[in-house]
Amino acid sequence: MVSMFQTPLTAAEIKEKALSLGADIVGIADGAVMNANPPNPDDPQIPSDVTDHDADRVIVIGQRVSLGAARILDWSDRHKYVNDELTITALEEIALDLVRWLEKSGYPALVVPTTHVDPWRYDGNPETHIRPPISHEHAAVEAGLGTLGLNLQLLTPEYGPRVQLTAVLSSVPVEPDSRMEESLCLGPECGRCLSACPGDAIKQWDRDWAACNEHRQPHSFKEMSRYLESVIDEPDPEVQKKMLRNEDSFYLWTSILRGAGVVTGCRRCQDVCPVGADYEDLLKDALDHISEDTAVKQTRLASIQADEAAGNRGDAYPAQARWIGKFTD
Numbered sequence: 638m639v640s641m642f643q644t645p646l647t648a649a650e651i652k653e654k655a656l657s658l659g660a661d662i663v664g665i666a667d668g669a670v671m672n673a674n675p676p677n678p679d680d681p682q683i684p685s686d687v688t689d690h691d692a693d694r695v696i697v698i699g700q701r702v703s704l705g706a707a708r709i710l711d712w713s714d715r716h717k718y719v720n721d722e723l724t725i726t727a728l729e730e731i732a733l734d735l736v737r738w739l740e741k742s743g744y745p746a747l748v749v750p751t752t753h754v755d756p757w758r759y760d761g762n763p764e765t766h767i768r769p770p771i772s773h774e775h776a777a778v779e780a781g782l783g784t785l786g787l788n789l790q791l792l793t794p795e796y797g798p799r800v801q802l803t804a805v806l807s808s809v810p811v812e813p814d815s816r817m818e819e820s821l822c823l824g825p826e827c828g829r830c831l832s833a834c835p836g837d838a839i840k841q842w843d844r845d846w847a848a849c850n851e852h853r854q855p856h857s858f859k860e861m862s863r864y865l866e867s868v869i870d871e872p873d874p875e876v877q878k879k880m881l882r883n884e885d886s887f888y889l890w891t892s893i894l895r896g897a898g899v900v901t902g903c904r905r906c907q908d909v910c911p912v913g914a915d916y917e918d919l920l921k922d923a924l925d926h927i928s929e930d931t932a933v934k935q936t937r938l939a940s941i942q943a944d945e946a947a948g949n950r951g952d953a954y955p956a957q958a959r960w961i962g963k964f965t966d
């Protein structure tokens with residue numbers, strides 16, 4: 638890159654620009670640190686896999702989700718899916734405007750949205766959990782925006798887990814942020830995310846992604862494949878014809894149209910989490926009671942609490958400890 642075409646920028650100027658474009662939170666991670674600390678060593682999800690040239694910095698941008706949608710208790714209510722999809726759309730525009738602004742200053746940049754998966758990751762099995770090219774949650778921790786919780790969701794001091802994220806890669810030479818040292822998660826003693834999870838997908842500092850995906854992406858490619866197969870396999874032509882025009886096919890069509898239910902879906906674990914300055918005043922009155930809780934979940938939570946008290950944080954914890962943060966106990 639010819640530096641004479643570049644206008645010097647600071648981290649503060651980049652953050653101010655992102656906030657002025659509509660971001661609610663923004664932080665800057667060091668691409669080299671992310672490359673050295675892949676969140677999943679078997680599937681590294683690191684910036685250098687995206688681009689060789691323009692990933693020295695990972696600018697992580699977040700926008701809070703609509704609280705009115707969070708206060709709707711049914712995880713599968715489509716108003717929730719649609720509102721989250723609108724937030725993702727707004728974030729896409731903010732990120733693209735930031736890319737153009739950086740490039741006007743002489744720094745090539747690109748957006749890596751959470752909704753993007755590389756086709757080469759698809760192995761022909763619709764059950765496979767396909768991760769995006771980088772883990773935005775881990776990038777957000779590296780960018781100083783928060784820490785990971787019991788189910789590895791990002792928790793932020795401002796909005797808890799109630800944020801959507803995107804990332805802009807650029808080799809603009811600015812000071813990166815530092816990780817938060819202390820965990821924001823209240824741990825299994827809280828366990829509200831586990832109690833609320835309709836897929837029973839939350840483990841001890843881990844998540845059963847296959848079980849979660851059934852809910853967080855209810856009209857995903859997998860579901861569309863499954864539905865089309867059932868149409869093809871239907872022997873009665875009249876029933877088959879009706880299957881083209883029923884509620885299932887309608888939801889699939891609207892989901893393909895806007896992405897609601899494909900890139901958005903269940904977020905009960907985000908809604909009920911008490912972390913975040915927004916929870917007490919704006920959410921607690923509607924979300925304090927968790928109707929999905931069961932005796933079986935409470936027994937499992939008690940077992941996890943007993944393990945933690947004995948110093949055993951579970952098999953998944955060591956690999957994620959960097960991003961979960963330290964506990965004060």
Ligand code: SF4
Nearest residue numbers: 834836849852903906
């Ligand atoms: S998104 Fe829904 S299904 Fe997935 S972990 Fe959260 S509460 Fe459970």
Ligand code: SF4
Nearest residue numbers: 786823827828830910
């Ligand atoms: S609900 Fe509780 S246990 Fe779950 S992530 Fe939030 S603070 Fe942690």
